[in-house]
Amino acid sequence: MAWVVRGEFRKLWIGQLVSASGSAVTTVALPLVAVVTLQASAVQMGALSALSIAPHLVFGLLAGVWVDRWSLRRVLIWTDLGRLVLLGSVPVAAALGWLRIEQLYAVAVLTGVLTLLSDTASQTMLPGLVPCEDLLRANSAALLNYNLASTLGPSAAGLLVQVLTAPFALVVDAASYVVSTVTAYLIREPARPPARSRAEVRLSAGLRVLFGHEMLRPLVVSAGVAAMAGAMGGPLTVLYLVRELHKSPGFVGLTLTTFGAAAVAGTFVATAWCDRVGLGRSYLSGVFLASLSGVALFTGITPVILLGQVFAGLGMSLFGVPQRTLRQSLAPPHLLGQVIASWRTLVIGGQTVGAGLSGVVATGIGIRPTLLIPTAGMLAGLLVAALSPLRGLREVPERARSVTRD
Missing domain, CATH: 1.20.1250.20 (MFS general substrate transporter like domains)
Known part of the structure; x- marks a missing residue:
């Protein structure tokens, strides 16, 4: 790299x-x-x-x-x-x-x-x-x-x-x-296309590109659903490890470090994996691996929990790299900033909703069962992408050159 x-x-x-x-x-x-x-x-x-x-x-x-x-x-x-x-x-x-x-x-x-x-x-x-x-x-x-x-x-x-x-x-x-x-x-x-006049600019232009493109639409829906589901597990992980499994602070730190180290390692293999299986399948495999952390935590078995964190870290890189690349490749250059900002708004918005719901759901059904919801939600996001043309996409597309009507 x-x-x-x-x-x-x-x-x-x-x-x-x-x-x-x-x-x-x-x-x-x-x-x-x-x-x-x-x-x-x-x-x-x-x-x-x-x-x-x-x-x-x-x-x-x-x-x-x-x-x-x-x-x-x-x-x-x-x-x-x-x-x-x-x-x-x-x-x-x-x-x-x-x-x-x-x-x-x-x-x-x-x-x-x-x-x-x-x-x-x-x-x-x-x-x-x-x-x-x-x-x-x-x-x-x-x-x-x-x-x-x-x-x-x-x-x-x-x-x-x-x-x-x-x-x-x-x-x-x-x-x-x-x-x-x-x-x-x-x-x-670098040179960029001329900025459009104020009268031509619409706040919804980035959203229109995301939801109007056959590849970007399933990608943003999949990522949004997966982000909301994944965010439900984040606030509960430490609480679950300490209060229900009675793990030490040292183990909590080891768990978080394992995830981070796996994510770093994932960035070194993501490009080769995309070249081997294609961008679409790299994204799908990354989401699948990331979804396993909720099930791993649910088991309460120490080696399985750590293995789940390895999968989650690797998965984040394997879906993150093609995700970024596809946004940059498929968005019209003159609207790229709006597409990226719209994506961040939707995904971070989903994470905010998921994190907010986690406490409410855990209070109602308990922390341990709630940990299965991120896995189910991320697999639902995976299904959205798997049933779309994204699944068969292998190479980085040419950057969009046409002016999108917005």
Whole structure:
């Protein structure tokens, strides 16, 4: 994979790797600031978590319109600088004794908006930085960034919080945006189709592309259903392991680390697997493997639980790489930002609904039976894709060139 990380894509990849690692630290450090430094209540913690997600749901469709109209390179630069200032304000306020929970709320919302714009812009820019034949490998490399950060970041965050205290651990994330700003500044932005006039832009354009294409429609429905179902298991896993199986915190950490390590390993084999079985079947096999974690947890057998986490991590990469590549290949270039943003809105929206339902369902029928619902839901999403033309798709399609009527 390393050979594809070259040229202009190398600059984007390095910047995103550094900023993703810093963001993974903030994912742990910001809630710890609220809990340890400000003694936040359960209600305040819930509000902080919700405000971190809200921008993707409220501004998701708008973000696509903005990204398709603005310079992608400038979006990356200004969103990095904005997050540098916002996150840097927390340790400054803490040092001066001015830090309040309202500031954390504002930081959560505003960094969420900037991250939404940055992620949409980077995925929109990626196809223009690599040849079509390298797109699959480039997406594997991009997903590797996320998986590495998600696996190593929380552990690093815990150590930094212990050494520096929670507010000052955020300095690491703020500093990461200095590096990503520099790399974004050095990128030579690829040419793009002319932006459409304001009168021609419709907020629903990305949704129309997703649901109007014979390949993208089953893909987004499948992914949305699977994301909602999978999110039901996330909030319950730790609770189930500790309260019902009486596992130690060390085992909980091992379980999460196993998933992360498998996801990282999956990014190295995803391209070869796609080449061997085709993009469609790689997506199907990835969803199937990811669905097994719920059944594995239900058994309560330690080796089976760990094996389920291996399957889930591998599966996430095996379906994630073709999923990203197909969005970038099949969407009309002038609407790519809106397509990516619409996808994120639907999938993250599904995850939000699933996570919210998990507690209600578990209260009604118990935690253990609820763990089977993610498996059933993900298999339902798998069935949607398996009964569509997506199943027989083998190679990366030519990028859409026609102007989609919207």
